[in-house]
Amino acid sequence: MLDLMVVSAHSTVLVGRDADLATLHDAFQRAGGGEAPALLIGGEAGVGKTRLVEEFVRGLDARVLVGQCLELGEEGLPFAPFAAALRELARHEGGAVFAGREAEFARLLPELGSPPELGGSHRGHLFELVGALFARLGEQRPVVLVVEDLHWADRSTRDLIGFLVRSARVPRLLLVATYRTDELHRGHPLRPFLGELERVRGVHRHDLDRLDRDGTAELLGHLLGAEPDRPTVDAVCKRAQGIPFFIEQFAASADPRCGDIPETLRDLLLSRVDQLPEAAQRVLRVAAVGGTRFGHELLARVADVDDAALESALRAAVAAQMIVFDPDGGYEFRHALVREAVHDDLLPGERARLHARYAQAIEAEPRLVAADRAPAEIAHHWFSARDHARALVAAGRAADAAGRRYAFAEQARLLERALELWEQVPDAAELLGKCHLDLLEEAALAAIDAGDHGRAGRLTRAALADLDGEAEPTRAARLLIRRAKLLRNAGKSDGAAEAREAYRLLQLAPPDLPWLKLLGDVAYVFSGIDGDEAGRIAAQVMACAGEFGDEAARIAAEITFGKVCSGHLPAEQSLPAVRRAIERARASGDIPNLAHGLVNISDTLYEMGAYAESAAAAAEGVPHADRAGVSRTTGVYLLANHAEALMALGRWDEADARLAEAARHDPPGTLAVPWLRLRARLRLARGHDGAEALVAQAAAYLAKPFLNPDLRLGLLELRIHAALAAGDPATARAAARVALRDRYFHHLPRYSWPLLAAAARALPASPLSAPPGGGRDLSGSPLLASSGGGRDLSGSPLLASSGGARDLSGSPLLASSGGGSFAAPGVTSTASWDVVNQAVPDGLAPVRGWSGAGHVYLPTAPTHEAAPGEEPGLAGLIRAAAERLPERHPAESAYAAQVSALLDGGADRWRAAVTAWRADGQPFPLAAALLDYAEAVAADRAAATDAITEAGAIATALGARSLAGAADTLARRLGVGGGPAPAAGTEVLTAREREVLRLVAEGQSNSRIAQRLFISPKTASVHVSRIIAKLEVTNRVEAAAVAHRLGLLDG
Structure with a gap:
């Protein structure tokens, strides 16, 4: 009889997951071999993702770090899983694991001390620190980093994961992330992020399926302690539909076949909650408002019950396995769905009251939560409590905190939350200490820092609509310049109208330091529109900079002036002035201007044919761009300039590596064109299979309403080459005609000459x-x-x-x-x-x-x-x-x-x-x-x-x-000799090896070779290894080149 069985609510045996475990272990083996794989495990809520990962890491010869994303509304909690993982690491190994960088890691773990004041543009440095830490740990033994509930990840967490996967590529690090597939609605931010990660080599998505009937029966048997009868299996299969968590809940109920259990998930979950004593149910309702994880002391403050009663209630919930102990000494719901169901079952007034109590408790004693969680949690709770005034203030403070931690996407979202609440709070300006326009500007800047240029453009446009430019000419000019830059980067227009209006408004504003900086920005924008006007404005800035004593403004103006002059004067004449400006920037520690100046000088040196000097200048600028927080913009230009100079020097492998680095930065808008164009050219030259896709991606920018003339001419040249390579000279000639009609063609000889040569071909x-x-x-x-x-x-x-x-x-x-x-x-x-x-x-x-x-x-x-x-x-x-x-x-x-x-x-x-x-x-x-x-x-x-x-x-x-x-x-x-003597071993290639070599020369992978020749991939790999050895080369590309050169493919 079922009522005599010893029922367990949680199986100790993993059922039906042998293939899934094999996938995880295969990824771990690749990590152990020096690779940097990542496995993204998706599945419905309750399907057993966490249970699978727990089984995988049990007994694994690796350093396992686990962190969980937290649900705090849309704003999330920046870097939550990384903070949890590093906190666990520090607990076990002490602060020495951070190799003397504790202060810098304090941005993730506030308990390590006060972080240094580095400004708001050093998130890239933080990412590099995390990557370097994992690299050090991996030198000792493989590292497995588990990030749970990725569907709740904030933008900063996703960005850091993206950095580790795309940029850092830490050897011997296996990243395992779990997420709920049923949470990914059409607009969910994780959907495009997963798509981007999937395109990275070594990253695989793995969907965890539901259990079939046999799996359900086996799991029920482990949970019930006896083999279930057929009606029980049939009933559970129908209700649980193969989801292990649901199966567990049915097994833990009085009768797994109970027909009166509602079919909806919420009712199923609440049916178990209802079996608890009323005191335990009340405590669970309070805990559910605090989140999936909660501390004992905070819960005691909010629940407002004596210690004995609280402990008794928690003991009942733990016994029922509704909650479990977490590593930090607190508690967490065993399944997040339980918390959601309990939270949603609260009465609206009850829910708002409890959120308010949480906010008050954390405000009174921030230590009740991790130091990095307090601002975000307070903002979340006041908003959920519908206390608009307090929610507004808390959102502003949390936004400031997020900005200090480089969590720019969260900062932008919190500032927009403040904008949303603004109209509902009569004294909003007094409470925040800023006006609505200030808030709009701040939100736009945060959106720019987060890489959301589209949103930044809309916020800037909204700010301009609310502004009387004649009354506030300086603010209006600042917004117009920002809009001009956003429009240009998006390829929507040249920003000329905005730049001219900004310049007109600045004539109405009193001269001061902010005015001077804006005038320099106007000169910069004009440098891509009207070189003569840009030169005149830059000269004005240089003259005024001395009067105001602003060395940075003077340096920026001189760099802009040098850029303008390079289009009108011989490079030998414009170069010295830019060199002097760069030296002053270097001497004064002006990192942003130094990075900007190195872009210009590396470009000029390349044009002059000083390729080695150009490469050195660009290489120097890359780390400066990172320090200045502009790695996705100025940094990408520097990487592209470095790669172009390396290509000219014949160092193509190094150039390709730099272009790959630029691609990983994912620059917004048309800022991607330089690296795209160069990498497409390189892949065309090397016969790379991905050339066509890159050419198409780059050429798509030609459809933009506006594109900088140098970028446009470069893309037209690329299109000519691609058409010729595809055997379509008619399209090549059509592209040539378009280019020859370009009004800037005769003004940009650096780009026009190669284009003209391509047209002649x-x-x-x-x-x-x-x-x-x-x-x-x-x-x-x-x-x-x-x-x-x-x-x-x-x-x-x-x-x-x-x-x-x-x-x-x-x-x-x-x-x-x-x-x-x-x-x-x-x-x-x-x-x-x-x-x-x-x-x-x-x-x-x-x-x-x-x-x-x-x-x-x-x-x-x-x-x-x-x-x-x-x-x-x-x-x-x-x-x-x-x-x-x-x-x-x-x-x-x-x-x-x-x-x-x-x-x-x-x-x-x-x-x-x-x-x-x-x-x-x-x-x-x-x-x-x-x-x-x-x-x-x-x-x-x-x-x-x-x-x-x-x-x-x-x-x-x-x-x-x-x-x-x-x-x-x-x-x-x-009929002449033109190649080197045949390599040793060429005469002893077998017929099969020649077949394989032909396919290698076509660029086929081992798996494709196996398919073509009806052999196994392992056999194909053996053939390729033997061919490389016989030809005395080091890789497949060299083998293909030798094959062509020696005529080995003729037979």
């Missing part, structure tokens, strides 16, 4: 269009294979002007034609070398540039005329633009020589282009020019061989496997 070539003495008749060239007229673009150096070649061997844009060769849709690939001496087919002409298999043939058209369907004169437009653009620096001279050679051909012109690129020093465009030169001097076998050999060596060193393949192909077509 897209032109159809023809012997009919060659000017006297300058052109080259290619109609009989032995270099052009015409077996179907196809061209494999996978090894094209068409992207030479920007480091953009790409192997599109796996691209869905191109159709496979066998043998590892791919061609544009509708074009047959060259599959044989027997036709190398055939002429170009009648009526066709090749797009200029080298590839892995040949040329793409297009309808013949004179270079100076239009191709069919085109507007006339693209070649003429390119020639005219080239004549007009200045050649101020080595790279610009090299691009000019390249454009001239592409337009007119001839060995002399290509020799000049090679010489120019040598003078500039960028290896990739030099290698591409060398291949064009080799074609032009095909009759001179020695010269062609030397050029091809050098180009191939450069391409291999860079990891530009497409260009390496192009050099190999050209060498074979010319």
